[in-house]
Amino acid sequence: MKRLPPLIKWSGSKQSQAIFIASCAPNNFNTYYEPFLGGGAVVGILQPRKAVCSDINNPLIALWKLIKEKPGLVVKNYGENWNELQKEGYKFFYKARDRFNHGESPHDLLFLSRTCVNGLIRYNQQGKFNNSLHYTRKGIHPDRFAKIATDWNQRIKNCVFLTTDYRKATKNARRDDFIYLDPPYFNTRGRYFGTINFEEFLNYLSGLNDKGIKFALSYDGMRADKNYIVEIPKTLYKRHLLVPFGNSTFKKVQDRKVEKVYESLYLNF
Structure with a gap:
């Protein structure tokens, strides 16, 4: 294994x-x-x-x-979010967090998990995602993530x-x-x-x-x-x-x- x-x-x-x-x-x-x-x-x-x-x-x-069904779409959305983070910095992270707390997009959840402090998925008592941006990490590069997504697609x-x-x-x-x-x-x-x-x-x-x-x-x-x-x-x-x-x-x-x-x-x- x-x-x-x-x-x-x-x-x-x-x-x-x-x-x-x-x-x-x-x-x-x-x-x-x-x-x-x-x-x-x-x-x-x-x-x-x-x-x-x-x-x-x-x-x-x-x-x-x-x-499982549309891995290319997940990779595309992650890449777009990652690029926006490199351009806008912390402002985009909190924009994505607010967006997730209102719409619960799976693409936003993935992005937040890859860029928040230590990857800790945390919710407050109201059920809202509340972890912060990990300032010293840019998140996994889209090219590397694409390989991971392809591997998981085959496994599930x-x-x-x-x-x-x-x-x-x-x-x-x-x-x-x-x-x-x-x-x-x-x-x-x-x-x-x-x-x-x-x-x-x-x-x-x-x-x-x-x-x-x-x-x-x-x-x-x-x-x-x-x-x-x-x-x-x-x-x-x-x-x-x-x-x-x-x-x-x-x-x-x-x-x-x-x-x-x-x-x-x-x-x-």
């Missing part, structure tokens, strides 16, 4: 862990489900023969559909993309399918797009076990000497792995300290 450059920068992306997570997938499965798609790092590595990928973020899913040809919640997205899953789950952390409380009810989610996992459906769950973890591991009932999984996630982005931004981060991977098989 070869590491794949991200199509879109996404908070909580499993870019650095995707190869390891993909290596933990069952040797054989029918349909692959990823109901918290985000940056799609794992599906990009797995390249399943049949997949259902979803998220509740509508412009994000719209972007994935465009990459067998994917169906849906804008819906995780329960509806996986309602047709069966015993011979595999689900990868990467939900928003319970303690982030809406700083990023979307939250889930923790108890309802645990009941959902229990239901997957009852149906004999294999799943892998990325959740909680550790940072330096701080333990953020949540009490996932041991009856819901068979293996709990701590996977290196890299360094804390927030610490690097706030006080330049480097702290190693590990995330949990729970497997029910």
Whole structure:
């Protein structure tokens, strides 16, 4: 398996862990489900023969559909936005941010993710994108992005993309399918797009076990000497792995300290 450059920068992306997570997938499965798609790092590595990928973020899913169906249009729009940023500087970034908050264009979402501070997709309590321009970075060059978009287009040809919640997205899953789950952390409380009810989610996992459906769950973890591991009932999984996630982005931004981060991977098989 070869590491794949991200199509879109996404908070909580499993870019650095995707190869390891993909290596933990069952040797054989029918349909692959990823109901918290985000940056799609794992599906990009797995390249399943049949997949259902979803998220509740509508412009994000719209972007994935465009990459699958009209990658040239995505590349063209990104190039135009990138060139305007080089001409107008910060004024264009905030113009694009305002435009996105009013129209939720997938093209604007892509551009913002590539030019905002550390690529952190953040929303305020009103659901508006609120991260700032990363002044020391110009964003990925359009020529390089075009190559990435072409690569992703080839990797997601067998994917169906849906804008819906995780329960509806996986309602047709069966015993011979595999689900990868990467939900928003319970303690982030809406700083990023979307939250889930923790108890309802645990009941959902229990239901997957009852149906004999294999799943892998990325959740909680550790940072330096701080333990953020949540009490996932041991009856819901068979293996709990701590996977290196890299360094804390927030610490690097706030006080330049480097702290190693590990995330949990729970497997029910």
